[in-house]
Amino acid sequence: MTRAEENYLKTIFHLGKGHNANISTNAIAQQVETKPSSVTDMAKKLADKGLLHYTKYQGVSLTDTGSRTALSIIRKHRLWELFLVKKLDFSWDEVHEVAEQLEHIKSEKLIDRIDALLGFPRFDPHGDPIPTKDGQFLERDKELLSELPPGTQGICVGVKDSSAPFLRFLDRNRIALGHTIEILEKEDFDKSLLIYREGEPLRISHQIASNLYIKKNDPWNK
Amino acid sequence: MTRAEENYLKTIFHLGKGHNANISTNAIAQQVETKPSSVTDMAKKLADKGLLHYTKYQGVSLTDTGSRTALSIIRKHRLWELFLVKKLDFSWDEVHEVAEQLEHIKSEKLIDRIDALLGFPRFDPHGDPIPTKDGQFLERDKELLSELPPGTQGICVGVKDSSAPFLRFLDRNRIALGHTIEILEKEDFDKSLLIYREGEPLRISHQIASNLYIKKNDPWNK
DNA sequence: AATTAAATTTAGATGAGTCTAAACATTGTT
DNA sequence: AACAATGTTTAGACTCATCTAAATTTAATT
Numbered sequence: 001m002t003r004a005e006e007n008y009l010k011t012i013f014h015l016g017k018g019h020n021a022n023i024s025t026n027a028i029a030q031q032v033e034t035k036p037s038s039v040t041d042m043a044k045k046l047a048d049k050g051l052l053h054y055t056k057y058q059g060v061s062l063t064d065t066g067s068r069t070a071l072s073i074i075r076k077h078r079l080w081e082l083f084l085v086k087k088l089d090f091s092w093d094e095v096h097e098v099a100e101q102l103e104h105i106k107s108e109k110l111i112d113r114i115d116a117l118l119g120f121p122r123f124d125p126h127g128d129p130i131p132t133k134d135g136q137f138l139e140r141d142k143e144l145l146s147e148l149p150p151g152t153q154g155i156c157v158g159v160k161d162s163s164a165p166f167l168r169f170l171d172r173n174r175i176a177l178g179h180t181i182e183i184l185e186k187e188d189f190d191k192s193l194l195i196y197r198e199g200e201p202l203r204i205s206h207q208i209a210s211n212l213y214i215k216k217n218d219p220w221n222k
Numbered sequence: 223m224t225r226a227e228e229n230y231l232k233t234i235f236h237l238g239k240g241h242n243a244n245i246s247t248n249a250i251a252q253q254v255e256t257k258p259s260s261v262t263d264m265a266k267k268l269a270d271k272g273l274l275h276y277t278k279y280q281g282v283s284l285t286d287t288g289s290r291t292a293l294s295i296i297r298k299h300r301l302w303e304l305f306l307v308k309k310l311d312f313s314w315d316e317v318h319e320v321a322e323q324l325e326h327i328k329s330e331k332l333i334d335r336i337d338a339l340l341g342f343p344r345f346d347p348h349g350d351p352i353p354t355k356d357g358q359f360l361e362r363d364k365e366l367l368s369e370l371p372p373g374t375q376g377i378c379v380g381v382k383d384s385s386a387p388f389l390r391f392l393d394r395n396r397i398a399l400g401h402t403i404e405i406l407e408k409e410d411f412d413k414s415l416l417i418y419r420e421g422e423p424l425r426i427s428h429q430i431a432s433n434l435y436i437k438k439n440d441p442w443n444k
Numbered sequence: 445a446a447t448t449a450a451a452t453t454t455a456g457a458t459g460a461g462t463c464t465a466a467a468c469a470t471t472g473t474t
Numbered sequence: 475a476a477c478a479a480t481g482t483t484t485a486g487a488c489t490c491a492t493c494t495a496a497a498t499t500t501a502a503t504t
Contacts, residue, residue, distance in 0.1 A: 004461065025482055038462055040483055045460090057469055057482060088335040098329045107320045113310040226491060247452055260492055262453055267490095279452060279499055 003104050006073050007032060008042050009051060010103075012062055013070035020067065022059035071135040076111050077103040078124035078131075083114050085125045092125040093167035126167075127158025127177055127213060143216065145181065146191070146209035153182040158213035166211060174198045181214060225326050228295050229254060230264050231273060232325075234284055235292035242289065244281040293357040298333050299325040300346035300353075305336050307347045314347040315389035348389075349380025349399055349435060365438065367403065368413070368431035375404040380435035388433060396420045403436060 011031045015023045025043070029036040047054035051066035062070060080102040084090035090098075105111075112133070115121075122138070124130055131137040142157050156179050159166065170176065175197060184201060185194040191206035233253045237245045247265070251258045269276035273288035284292060302324040306312035312320070327333075334355070337343075344360065346352055351359040364379050378401050381388065392398065397419060406423060407416040413428035 002460075026480095034461090035463065036482060037464080037484080041461075059482095084332070088332070088339065090331070090335075094331070098327070098332055101327050101329070105320070105323045107323070109312070109316070110306075110310070110320055113312075117310065224490075248450095256491085257493065258452060259454080259494080263491075281452095 001069070004042070005046060006104060008046060009062070009066055009070040010073045012052070012060060013067065013074065016062065020061050022061050024059045068135050071131045073103050075131040078128060079111060079114050079118065081124045082118055082121055086118060091171070093164040095125060096162065126162040140215065142213040144210055145193070145212040145214050146206055148183060148214060150183045150186045152216060153180065154214040154216040155179070156181050156212060157215045159211055160213065161211040169208070173202060175212070223291070226264070227268060228326055230268060231284070231288055231292040232295045234274070234282060235289065235296065238284065242283050244283050246281045290357050293353045295325050297353040300350060301333060301336050301340065303346045304340055304343055308340060313393070315386040315393070317347060318384065348384040362437065364435040366432055367415070367434040367436050368428055370405060370436060370438070372405045372408050374438060375402065376436040376438040377401070378403050378434060379437045381433055382435065383433040391430070395424060397434070
């Protein structure tokens with residue numbers, strides 16, 4: 001399994017969002033930063049290897065083996081990200097690039113030991129779930145901040161966009177995973193929100209709110 | 223700088239043992255596990271990039287830049303090896319293969335943080351010196367056990383051969399870095415040694431002794 | 445100094461992954 | 475139903491790193 005093959009599988013998994021739909025050549029090309037014609041070639045190769053279902057002009061989907069392989073790469077990526085943050089003091093906007101490299105290191109023992117060193121964590125620094133060795137993972141029950149009504153209180157548990165600029169914006173505005181957030185007001189006109197976090201109010205745009213995942217506080221199940 | 227290029231530079235550095243002699247095509251081919259004709263191609267390429275001096279039929283030597291590059295790869299390799307042993311409980315015979323992959327990860331920040339996490343160590347798990355960021359490294363003053371006369375006492379500070387079978391032999395026979403070793407007798411016939419270590423005597427062949435580095439105990443400079 | 449042996453280089457080919465440009469399919473619109 | 479517009483695939487070419495087989499140079503031996 002080459003690095004390129006692994007990157008294709010990972011990308012196809014992400015584009016299918018777990019549901020394993022048929023993914024178009026173009027969509028993959030854009031994500032992998034290559035040309036559609038290159039994707040076609042790779043699709044054939046991965047289909048030959050039994051990792052993809054591929055029908056001409058109809059896009060691709062992952063086979064069981066392909067899916068398992070993708071999950072193991074995602075597992076490695078997310079474990080490395082958490083390692084960088086927890087053990088080497090990287091900030092959450094710096095980890096992606098390095099994890100993109102580390103995820104391709106071939107050693108089961110290595111990743112299992114990293115897993116153990118971190119205490120078998122279930123979520124990465126952006127709140128995304130870390131698949132277990134056998135490919136299981138729980139999506140945490142969470143909602144977009146932008147979808148919740150004023151008065152809601154909850155904990156920030158993830159980000160939808162995990163690009164460095166967005167993450168740095170959150171840092172500057174003292175929004176981080178684990179923080180409690182309460183919606184004070186919602187402006188009808190532009191759907192911006194006035195929220196309360198870390199003891200202070202803050203106004204955020206709809207675009208920001210629609211990239212923040214919140215777990216509502218459940219008074220019964222504290 | 224591709225992975226293959228990095229491996230060539232590292233290998234050429236090792237073959238020159240720091241002195242930067244002219245290294246033959248054949249010697250490199252053997253070490254990199256490729257054919258001499260491939261080495262010729264790569265030699266030309268690296269010479270074009272200013273990393274090697276290359277004259278047809280005369281072998282290659284590292285330029286200053288080439289040497290610095292090689293040292294930075296060796297630094298990474300040895301830091302990763304120590305990380306695996308110290309933080310992830312790998313044994314010293316398991317680390318090489320994985321470090322061969324990790325040494326190619328491109329992130330200065332990453333390796334500097336690993337360095338800090340380990341407390342800026344000066345030697346790797348096999349007793350080899352770890353170059354600093356600016357390419358300096360001290361060879362520890364050490365001698366081969368096989369070269370020392372009976373009666374000598376010292377500390378085991380390194381291994382010449384760091385192949386897994388040899389390292390596992392040492393584990394089985396309770397010889398490790400940091401252990402005190404004393405030469406009790408030397409057999410003229412086969413140059414085997416009777417040594418004392420960990421409270422017990424042990425007979426070892428000349429071949430074993432000639433792969434163990436000892437730092438003699440200096441009563442004045444304890 | 446001539447000849448043989450060994451090391452090294454050239455020439456041409458291969459596989460992985462990519463590209464461009466042209467051909468072909470599918471979809472949506474009139 | 476015909477035709478764009480868009481999406482996808484083929485064909486042919488390129489780079490990187492490698493190979494084999496043949497040619498060439500250097501070194502060793504007589």
